[in-house]
């Protein structure tokens with residue numbers, strides 16, 4: 110098939126946070142995209158409440174992090190507290206090494222608008238058809254055809270189904286959604302803040318077996334409470350603002366403090382699609398996996414799915430990676446993302462057990478130790494979800510180990526170019542594959558075949574020098590605080606090969622060969 114047989118490279122079904130992120134990532138790769146969104150406007154109910162350093166690093170790659178951050182506020186700490194005032198656990202938000210703030214409160218509709226504006230920068234390539242419901246997806250060996258309810262048809266090479274938890278694409282493909290839905294219904298109340306109250310900024314999980322409540326400051330002067338409905342309560346008991354005020358009133362919140370502006374009911378799900386790829390069609394975001402909100406990882410997981418898959422699809426569509434290797438690369442999407450989503454879901458469930466006072470004996474012991482530490486002024490340093498991201502398997506050369514850099518995401522320090530231009534590492538090294546050498550040219554560590562394989566991927570080779578050394582070439586980077594060099598040395602490698610998503614694809618101990626080098 111020729112290029113002219115296709116209307117676009119990729120069709121995106123659903124333009125929620127996952128779909129619009131994919132549009133940005135694919136647009137920045139130079140691909141032609143058609144996105145279909147059944148709604149005419151952004152869904153105005155705020156759902157997700159937070160993003161972290163990893164997610165912001167994804168958006169940094171498309172130049173959107175600073176614009177997004179303008180509408181976000183920092184989280185400072187989290188606590189799990191009972192109504193009697195006992196603190197079960199506190200976590201202080203620590204600075205991140207990722208070159209991004211560690212945890213930011215968002216206001217989802219505003220964030221989605223910024224992402225839509227971001228995708229509009231690629232207007233020549235990214236076309237969005239609002240008010241269009243996709244009704245069928247058919248595929249063959251050469252491509253896929255996406256049809257809408259009103260008879261439009263678009264022929265593409267690949268399809269990204271970002272159509273949410275009740276994904277019709279997933280159903281159409283006969284892919285089961287495994288897992289459970291927890292029957293308790295929750296009411297989510299969003300309000301605008303009129304006056305500050307003590308410790309409003311501390312994200313508090315009011316932990317209680319009967320009425321656990323989430324109490325969280327959102328971005329742009331908004332605040333959120335989430336209440337479970339009791340067994341004898343229904344949505345009609347909380348249909349009016351007066352009824353909602355009985356809930357807020359029970360938390361000591363008054364109309365002098367906030368103005369309620371919306372509420373919604375929802376159930377929690379712990380579910381995943383049995384497979385995330387069917388030939389040319391991929392499931393992303395809530396279409397592929399659903400988790401409760403306790404760790405704030407649902408939306409972010411969808412964004413990371415889109416980031417993980419976009420550069421891989423671009424390599425395949427551009428013909429950089431072909432044949433069986435192309436299939437292996439595309440299959441690595443689920444191989445890499447599913448373990449991360451499973452980890453985030455497990456952490457989420459654990460945090461949920463604290464708020465519902467359903468902790469296991471081990472978790473109770475941990476909570477006890479945490480409370481003790483908190484009492485003597487030492488907060489538990491971090492949540493597992495805040496650890497630097499790492500792949501457990503996937504498209505990389507060799508096997509991961511705890512000590513190795515392979516599969517990990519290195520820190521993003523401030524650096525300087527050889528000519529004295531300061532900036533964050535990712536901005537200075539630019540997009541795509543980059544090999545970084547600790548005080549050496551990483552290209553010198555490669556055999557001719559290895560070099561050729563990295564060249565085929567368009568890799569660049571960057572020597573990294575310490576600040577007390579002189580540069581040797583124009584492409585040298587200066588590690589001003591020694592952060593990256595220390596990280597490489599701690600991981601016992603003289604060089605690392607970064608993928609476009611900044612995970613280490615190869616390191617010196619595993620031979621520095623590209624994952625698609627036949628000799629690797």
Ligand SMILES: Cc1cc2nc3c(=O)[nH]c(=O)nc-3n(C[C@H](O)[C@H](O)[C@H](O)COP(=O)(O)OP(=O)(O)OC[C@H]3O[C@@H](n4cnc5c(N)ncnc54)[C@H](O)[C@@H]3O)c2cc1C
Pocket residue numbers: 122123124125126127128145146147148152155156157158159241242243244271272273274276277297375393394395396402404405406407408409410411
């Ligand atoms: C109360 C609550 C709190 C949450 N808190 C957090 C949090 O703190 N952090 C976090 O990361 N996540 C959180 N989440 C989860 C987060 O909101 C979702 O994971 C996220 O919105 C999923 O994004 P998505 O784009 O995959 O799906 P969706 O947001 O569901 O978007 C899917 C889009 O596809 C469109 N669509 C569907 N079918 C079709 C079709 N056939 N044709 C065309 N368009 C179609 C829909 O109109 C929709 O716009 C929370 C969720 C809830 C309910």
